[in-house]
Amino acid sequence: MSLNYADFAQAKNKMANFFNLFSRKSEKTVNKERMGGELHLFFLVECSSGMAGDKIGMINSFFRTLLDKLSQLSPTEKFVCDKIMIRVISIASEAWWHIGPNGASVENASWSDLIAGGGRNAAEAMEMLYKALVYNGSFDVPPMIFFITANAPCTDETAPNYKTSVQKLNESLFGPWNRRYSIVLGMEGEAVHEEIASFSSDRLQLDAGEAAHLIETAMKEG
Numbered sequence: 001m002s003l004n005y006a007d008f009a010q011a012k013n014k015m016a017n018f019f020n021l022f023s024r025k026s027e028k029t030v031n032k033e034r035m036g037g038e039l040h041l042f043f044l045v046e047c048s049s050g051m052a053g054d055k056i057g058m059i060n061s062f063f064r065t066l067l068d069k070l071s072q073l074s075p076t077e078k079f080v081c082d083k084i085m086i087r088v089i090s091i092a093s094e095a096w097w098h099i100g101p102n103g104a105s106v107e108n109a110s111w112s113d114l115i116a117g118g119g120r121n122a123a124e125a126m127e128m129l130y131k132a133l134v135y136n137g138s139f140d141v142p143p144m145i146f147f148i149t150a151n152a153p154c155t156d157e158t159a160p161n162y163k164t165s166v167q168k169l170n171e172s173l174f175g176p177w178n179r180r181y182s183i184v185l186g187m188e189g190e191a192v193h194e195e196i197a198s199f200s201s202d203r204l205q206l207d208a209g210e211a212a213h214l215i216e217t218a219m220k221e222g
Contacts, residue, residue, distance in 0.1 A: 037081040037140030039219050040103065042132070043088045044125045045114065046149040052116040055150050055185050058206055060113045063088075065208035070106040073216060080222035081141060084215065087132065091149075092118030095125035101132050120151060126165035126199075130172065141222040143178045144215065147199055148206070150185035159195075166198050179218070 045059060067086075075082040086109055087100035099109055129145065180200035204210060 037222070038083045038085050039081040039141055039215065040136070040139055040143040041084060041086045041215065042129060042143060042145045043086070044122070044129065044145070044147045045088060045090055045098070046120060046122070046151065047090045047092045047114050047116050047118070048120045048151060049117050050120070050151045051185075056114055056116040058185070059148060060111070062206050062208050062211075063111050066211055067106055067109055067111055069208060069212040070215060073212075073219070075219060079219050081219040084219070089125045089128055090114055091120060091122055091125045092116075093121055094118075095121055095128055097128070101128070101135070120149075122147075122149075123161035123165045126162065126169060130165070130169050133172075133178075141218065144218060145178055145180045145200075146183060146204075146211070147180070147196070148183040148185075149196070162195070163198070170198075181214075 043063075047056065051059070070084055070086075073084075084106045085103040086106055087103045088098040089095055089100065090098040098112070098114065133143070179202075181202045181204050182196050182200045183204050183206050184196060185206060204214075
């Protein structure tokens with residue numbers, strides 16, 4: 001399934017709406033009197049051959065547990081958001097929507113196990129993320145974006161495109177108005193860590209309980 005970006009007029013209107021929302025959020029004001037907002041989660045997940053074996057198994061287990069935990073949350077009147085929408089982009093030689101692009105509520109989302117194989121093309125995933133943010137146009141609260149990997153985000157061949165895509169995201173309206181996290185499995189090398197840091201300097205463990213707590217806090221506080 002792919003997004004239709006042919007209607008540029010509609011896209012421009014959505015971007016204008018987002019700009020107005022961004023202006024309000026940039027003042028760090030969140031309407032905590034209102035419940036009923038949506039918190040949007042985006043996961044970018046490496047599924048290259050370097051993830052084969054225990055790593056891809058850990059990732060599949062992580063998502064099954066996380067979806068179970070999130071579906072059991074019971075928002076109260078103190079929560080800014082009462083609904084969670086999730087999207088997942090899988091990354092190998094090409095990137096594709098594993099859940100998305102329109103997203104699914106965590107109550108209705110079902111997890112199909114990822115299979116490792118192929119190369120690493122995070123540049124394409126970043127472009128898909130950027131287009132999904134633009135297409136959505138506006139959010140009730142800043143979206144949360146998680147990048148799960150165990151290797152360099154891209155090969156030497158695709159590295160320039162990756163850097164350009166991350167820079168494009170950073171310089172857009174969405175750059176300062178989202179929460180980004182990286183989950184790195186046993187990755188080494190200073191250059192590799194610099195590539196990840198260009199996307200996010202906030203590092204997490206592959207722990208469904210920790211991620212669920214972080215997401216629940218965002219639901220409460222916006």
